[in-house]
Amino acid sequence: MDSQVLLAERKAxxxxxxxxxxxxxxxxxxxxSAFSARVEKITIAxxxxxxxxxxxxxxxxxxxxxxADGIDYGSLFPPLLSLLxxxxxxxxxxxxxxxxxxxxxxxxxxxxxxxxxIIAEGYPNWMxxxxxxxxxxxxxxxxxxxxxxxxxxxxxxxxxxxPVLQNGIVTIPFETFCGARSFAKFVRDxxxxxxxxxxxxxxxxxxxxxxxIQACKGxxxxxxxxxxxxxxxxxxxxxxxDRFVFPYYEKLIHEALDAGLTPILHFDSDWTRDLERFxxxxxxxxxxxxxxxxxxxxxxEILGDTMCIMGDVAASLFSLGTPDEVYKYCQKLISEIGxxxxxxxxxxxxxxxxxxxxVQAMVAAATGK
Amino acid sequence: MYEEISKALAELxxxxxxxxxxxxxxxxxxxxxxxxxxxxxxxxxGKKFEAKDYFLSELIMSADVFKEATGLLxxxxxxxxxxTLGTVVMGTxxxxxxxxxxxxxxxxxxxxxxxxxxxxxxxxxxxxxxxxKEHNPQIIGLSCLLTSAFDxxxxxxxxxxxxxxxxxxxxxxxxGPTDEKVKDYVRADGVCKNAQEAVETCKKIVxxx
Numbered sequence: 001m002d003s004q005v006l007l008a009e010r011k012a013x014x015x016x017x018x019x020x021x022x023x024x025x026x027x028x029x030x031x032x033s034a035f036s037a038r039v040e041k042i043t044i045a046x047x048x049x050x051x052x053x054x055x056x057x058x059x060x061x062x063x064x065x066x067x068a069d070g071i072d073y074g075s076l077f078p079p080l081l082s083l084l085x086x087x088x089x090x091x092x093x094x095x096x097x098x099x100x101x102x103x104x105x106x107x108x109x110x111x112x113x114x115x116x117x118i119i120a121e122g123y124p125n126w127m128x129x130x131x132x133x134x135x136x137x138x139x140x141x142x143x144x145x146x147x148x149x150x151x152x153x154x155x156x157x158x159x160x161x162x163p164v165l166q167n168g169i170v171t172i173p174f175e176t177f178c179g180a181r182s183f184a185k186f187v188r189d190x191x192x193x194x195x196x197x198x199x200x201x202x203x204x205x206x207x208x209x210x211x212x213i214q215a216c217k218g219x220x221x222x223x224x225x226x227x228x229x230x231x232x233x234x235x236x237x238x239x240x241x242d243r244f245v246f247p248y249y250e251k252l253i254h255e256a257l258d259a260g261l262t263p264i265l266h267f268d269s270d271w272t273r274d275l276e277r278f279x280x281x282x283x284x285x286x287x288x289x290x291x292x293x294x295x296x297x298x299x300x301e302i303l304g305d306t307m308c309i310m311g312d313v314a315a316s317l318f319s320l321g322t323p324d325e326v327y328k329y330c331q332k333l334i335s336e337i338g339x340x341x342x343x344x345x346x347x348x349x350x351x352x353x354x355x356x357x358x359v360q361a362m363v364a365a366a367t368g369k
Numbered sequence: 370m371y372e373e374i375s376k377a378l379a380e381l382x383x384x385x386x387x388x389x390x391x392x393x394x395x396x397x398x399x400x401x402x403x404x405x406x407x408x409x410x411x412x413x414x415g416k417k418f419e420a421k422d423y424f425l426s427e428l429i430m431s432a433d434v435f436k437e438a439t440g441l442l443x444x445x446x447x448x449x450x451x452x453t454l455g456t457v458v459m460g461t462x463x464x465x466x467x468x469x470x471x472x473x474x475x476x477x478x479x480x481x482x483x484x485x486x487x488x489x490x491x492x493x494x495x496x497x498x499x500x501x502k503e504h505n506p507q508i509i510g511l512s513c514l515l516t517s518a519f520d521x522x523x524x525x526x527x528x529x530x531x532x533x534x535x536x537x538x539x540x541x542x543x544x545g546p547t548d549e550k551v552k553d554y555v556r557a558d559g560v561c562k563n564a565q566e567a568v569e570t571c572k573k574i575v576x577x578x
Contacts (some may be wrong), residue, residue, distance in 0.1 A: 187429045
């Protein structure tokens, strides 16, 4: 089939699933990064060095898997993770052996005084100097240079008829501050100086989404990631969550919707307690992407009429399971969470050491091939 | 007064707790008794966690407040030779540097009366073996966040077995991607989903020994 016809067909299938409309079959989307390095037999150091190398490895792997409907992101330059959590990242070939997965080295880079600086200097100014002073000089510039390759990467994928869902990952100030302060210290801040933390969050919030929205719109994506990791209900008491988490997601989600994008709520960890709260968003306009820790059945029961559910094949199943086990799990998801309003997907990223045949089994469960 | 400090800790009433502990200590109450009251408070925190009244944030805060309270006991706490519930050797396995979850579990176990030997992150097999020989723990805790560390988790357990150190001990695993499937793969004895489950599991293990 002509690649542009295939692209349109896949996009339409995904759009219908997101809108809670009936589809010809359940769509299936791949989210992968280092897994493609393993499939393509490239060292992680080489893979991580250039977004174009990543994109090509990912496209080749996508085609080896065969039959999926899209990819969450077209490349993943590992230093980008520093932007998300304001943490240092250790890389293969630098701090880590040549063929080892990158790792976020979370530590207390941000101090209590930084809340005042954020409020006084404004978030963008503070963030720039924070990067230079505490993440490392040149890292921010390196990321910006790499991001210039995004149009070329989009072209590589679309030429092969594969939709790239998003080019922007945004999150709430909670996540960013939590990464920069380190989890335990940040939790203490929420208890001991809540007003100060909230003032800094309020100062940062207007700057969390615009760049991501602009990137997605500029590159022709229909979706945007709004991520959540440490802000999950299992991590926080209800009162902290109500104050420091939900209002900020509410704002970001509406910003994305107003821009005409479909937010993919990429929520790792266990969000079961607070699923009910997400019923306030318009029907068929958001996607909830789960990693296996949130009860996906509960999510369907509570939010199935509000948003499309996406997920949630566990990393351990991809790494340690058999194709038959993966296939059966996916079929169960398709019949019980789908077939309408459901996109089959891994729980977060397909892990580096996933077996190719297990990823193929996930896709086969959706395509019937 | 003991009940008051247990309750203050359970309710995370920091000022009330610190005043109470200071008061008892100045009156010459044995450190062992004060610690017992604090640990009772931690047990209440655990119950609230299980009842879903408390979450990870409250476990962290309770450990923080516990530390402050024991800090008031100064050298008397450090030199307290009262018996612990048991010894746990814990670390993040080789080639994995993630420490947040592991650190939380270490802290919460300590506050609940366990002697925890924290080996840190990226821990080589031999270091686990040496620590087990030195500290003779009933429980060994292995943590990882990366699926690529499953094999090193397995390798650590093999090294412990080959050193003849597995018998009579329980090996528990934990961390983001770990589940029953991983437990079976690495041949551990149990998997803990969160810090409180680790405390309850460890208590059952030492209680059963």
